[in-house]
Amino acid sequence: MHPPIIRIKTFTVLSGLLMTVLLAIALSACKQESNNGKKIADIPIGLYASLTGAEASYGVDSLHAIQLAVDEINSHGGLLGGHQIQLIVRDNQSKAGESSLIARELIHRNHVIALLGEVAGGRSLEAAPIAQKAEVPMISSSTVARVTQIGNYIFRTAFIDEFQGKVMAKFMRSLGIRRVAILSDTSTDxxxxxxxxxxxxxVTGGGQIIAQQSFSEGDKDFNAQLTALKAANPEAIFLPTYYTYAGAIISQARQIGLNAPFTGADGFDSRGLLKIGGKAVEGVYFVSHFTSDNQNPTVQNFVKAYSQKYGDLPSSLAALAYDSMKLLADAIERAKSVETTKIQAALENTKNFPGVTGTITFDENRNPQKSAVIIRVQNGKFTYLETVSL
Structure with a gap:
């Protein structure tokens, strides 16, 4: 059984036959251009995210940011001359296999004109082929390179893993670190x-990888891998994983006396890391897309609006999600249409879009070219350290 559809604009629940009839009417209108003064229906956009389960922090942050963007757009008159965005939200429960089912339902039953999601590369890779086949634009927040390689209807607001891996290597060399161990998850792209x-x-820059260990999704005891890494005596450990595992792994490392600094990537960027890891994650460094310390007016307006609405500072994943909705809205306006082929073309031609995660121009693979920031956990908080470009 799939989780219920959450309609952000309206919470009215319609029975099966009535829903079918009304959807048919609405979608028929939605696919027509506005002419002779006739209105088109609200514009249906689908969001699939991990609202529950292991990576719920990512999905909730994304939903909050996208909802904020939708509210801002709708309160300022909507799109295409006054048509409101109808955001249809589905929870994939952080489970493998759910995103493909949800993507099919959003596209073929709800007839969304675009998909937003997902943070996790594996779940984006589930949905992307379905969106590509249906010629429905999808904007992902995943950093896995293969996502946009699925086809020309797939875009992203995040930089790719190849880039952030290089950024962290460059940063660690700048700290004088030369002997590093790697602990990675062999079950995720x-x-x-x-x-x-x-x-x-x-290694290309003159460093050494002196030890490598691995784990798989579902593992809870990392003592064997950490003991082996401790024996290798690295100057630092690169841990490319999500916050759920990072917090637990670093805590276990400290318990056995493995005190080398840990570094990671954007998967660390959740306050869940602080909750799970506690004092053990103090001093951790990671690469991210965004910092609320950026004094750019566009960034500060977003930070203020998000904080006022949700009582917390936005994460980098919230910022990426916010950019995805604003970027899509900009493309729809430039396309002057709800036709998916026209929206795709407008997205592909995006140049110098002023996002909160940076100025976005898509390359030939529909990836944005941006700088990255280095964040350090200091006094129990995420602290901006520096901006790195390659």
Whole structure:
């Protein structure tokens, strides 16, 4: 059984037959251009995210940011001359296999004109082929390179793993670190790609990878791997994984006396890391897409609006999600249409879009070219350290 559809604009629940009839009417209108003064229906956009389960922090942050963007757009008159965005949200529960089912339902039953999601590379890779086949634009927040390689309807707001792996290697060399160990998750494209990119860049720059260990999704006891890494005596450990594992692994490392600094990538960027790891994650460094310390007016307006609405500072994944909705809205306006082929063309021609994660121009693979920031955990908080470009 699939989780219920959450309609952000309206919470009215319609029975089966009535819903079918009304959807048919609405979608028929939605696919027509506005002419002779006739209105088109609200514009349906689908979001699939991990709202529950292991990576719920990512999905909730994304939903909050996208909802904020939708509210801002709708309150300022909507799109295409006054048509409101109808955001249809589905929870993939952080489970493998759910995103492909959800993507099919959003596209073929709800007839969304675009998909937003997902943070996790594996779940983006589930949905992307379905969106590509249906010629429905999808904007992902995943850093896994293969996502946009699926086809020309797939875009992203995040930089790719190859880039952030290189950024962390460059940063660690700048600290004078030369002997590094890697602990990676062999069950995710995200971790595999990051480990490979980091290792290549670090060794090319004169560093050494003196030990490598691995784990798989579902593992809870990392004592054997950490003991082996401790014996190798590295100057630092690169841990390309999500915050759920990072917090637990670093805590276990400290318990056995492995005190080398840990570094990671954007998967660390969740306050869940602080909750799970506590004092053990103090001093951790990671690469990210965004910092709320950026004094750019566009960034500060977003930070203020997000904080006022949700009582917390936005994470980098919230910022990426916010950019995805604003970027899509900009493309729809430039396309002057809800036709998916026209929206795709407008997205592909995006140049110098002023996002909160940076100025976005898509390359030939529909990836944005941006700088990255280095964040350090200091006094129990995420602290901006520096901006790194290659």
């Amino acid at each position: 995200y971790s595999i790609g990051l480990a490979k990119s980091f290792a290549h860049e670090f």
